[in-house]
Amino acid sequence: MNETIAFIGAGNMARSLIGGLIADGWNEDALWAADPETTQRQEAQGRWPGMHTTGDGAEAVAHADVVVLAVKPQVLGEVCRALAPAVQSRRPLVVSIAAGVRGDDIERWLGGTLALVRCMPNTPALVGSGATALVANAHVTAEQRDLAESILRAVGLTAWLEDEAQLDAVTALSGSGPAYGFLLIEAMENAGTDLGLPRETARLLALQTVFGAAKLALESDEDAATLRARVTSRGGTTEQALAVLESGGLRDLMLRAMTAARDRSRELADQLGRD
Ligand SMILES: NC(=O)C1=CN([C@@H]2O[C@H](COP(=O)(O)OP(=O)(O)OC[C@H]3O[C@@H](n4cnc5c(N)ncnc54)[C@H](OP(=O)(O)O)[C@@H]3O)[C@@H](O)[C@H]2O)C=CC1
Ligand SMILES: O=C(O)[C@@H]1CCC=N1
Numbered sequence: 541m542n543e544t545i546a547f548i549g550a551g552n553m554a555r556s557l558i559g560g561l562i563a564d565g566w567n568e569d570a571l572w573a574a575d576p577e578t579t580q581r582q583e584a585q586g587r588w589p590g591m592h593t594t595g596d597g598a599e600a601v602a603h604a605d606v607v608v609l610a611v612k613p614q615v616l617g618e619v620c621r622a623l624a625p626a627v628q629s630r631r632p633l634v635v636s637i638a639a640g641v642r643g644d645d646i647e648r649w650l651g652g653t654l655a656l657v658r659c660m661p662n663t664p665a666l667v668g669s670g671a672t673a674l675v676a677n678a679h680v681t682a683e684q685r686d687l688a689e690s691i692l693r694a695v696g697l698t699a700w701l702e703d704e705a706q707l708d709a710v711t712a713l714s715g716s717g718p719a720y721g722f723l724l725i726e727a728m729e730n731a732g733t734d735l736g737l738p739r740e741t742a743r744l745l746a747l748q749t750v751f752g753a754a755k756l757a758l759e760s761d762e763d764a765a766t767l768r769a770r771v772t773s774r775g776g777t778t779e780q781a782l783a784v785l786e787s788g789g790l791r792d793l794m795l796r797a798m799t800a801a802r803d804r805s806r807e808l809a810d811q812l813g814r815d
Contacts, residue, residue: 542567543570543606544571544603544605544606545561545566545570545572545604545691546574546597546601546603546604547572547608548574548597548600548601548607548608548609548610548611548623549574549609549610549611550574550575550577550583550584550593551580551610551611551612553637553663554573555584555587555666556661556663556665557665557666557670557691558571558588559588559666560667560668560694560695560696561694561695562588562591563668564668565694567590568588568589568591569590569591569592571588571592572600572603573593574594574595574596574600575595581593581595597619597623597626598623598625598626601627601630604632605633605687606634606688607623607632607633607635608635608637609634609638609646610637612638613638613639613641613812614808616641620646624649627654628650631654633655633656633657633680634654635658636656636658636659637659637660639660639711639715639808640708640711640804640807640808640812641808641812641813643675643677643704644813645812645815646658654677655676655677655680655681656677656680657685658675658677658707659672659673659674659675660673660707660710660714661692661695661696661715662714662715662717662718663718664696664718665695666695668694668695670695670696671696671699671714672696672699673699673706673707674688674699674700675701675703675706675707676688676700711801711802711805712800712802713798715801725746725747728742728749732746768782
């Protein structure tokens, strides 16, 4: 028997988590999704007929052991204020997946101190390959910590943080990171096509190569630099490609990209915290 989880917001990330939980064996009957958007509810209900959907967040909260806040950061304040009476009466574990919204602000909007876990998952959760960093506030019991971890571990890897401020960097790395991977795949596919390969062949080779590199690195005791060196024959082809990427500033570009994402997360926290 699973604990009942209410997702507030049934958008992209909530559906990735719901799909991953169900694929891992979580009971559909123990899942609620609240979203004012009929099409979002229909989409979720169509995929997982055994779960509960509602347009009324308070109805979902009334059944929940865990409430997952999965709306856009910009509307989270308003959504929390509307849910505060239901949350204060039920006192579930609250899990926020929102980027750049501080725990103190969420507690304030929800009407006072609560057990709150902030976390940053990512969309590969849908296929059980998510990566989530979590941080618990002082009101979270050991049992609730285990519960939050069991939910996120069902959809991939988990890592606890001691310092909430580190979630901004996590958002820049693994929260937004799948998009960097998809961009790399797109670029490799397009370049392969430009070099004369059929598009479908280029797509499959690009996908399997990125997947294979990540799988090999995950399963190896060696670091990425060592594995990279093993592909790079002296005087060979890889050396030429890597020289172009290094001289084009790929490492600095990644640092600048992730700094921009990290800074946006901080900016959201500052802006929304004044709400
Ligand atoms: N997408 C990702 O890869 C990741 C997202 N996140 C975080 O997850 C959260 C959701 O992002 P994402 O799934 O991408 O966004 P989406 O816009 O796809 O989903 C949010 C959903 O919440 C709905 N919503 C709006 N108001 C309410 C309300 N009052 N009650 C219930 N639902 C409501 C929205 O409806 P409508 O469209 O009508 O506004 C929408 O369907 C964000 O805070 C984001 O920072 C975290 C990690 C990764
Ligand atoms: O782009 C965003 O703001 C969200 C948070 C991390 C991934 N998507």
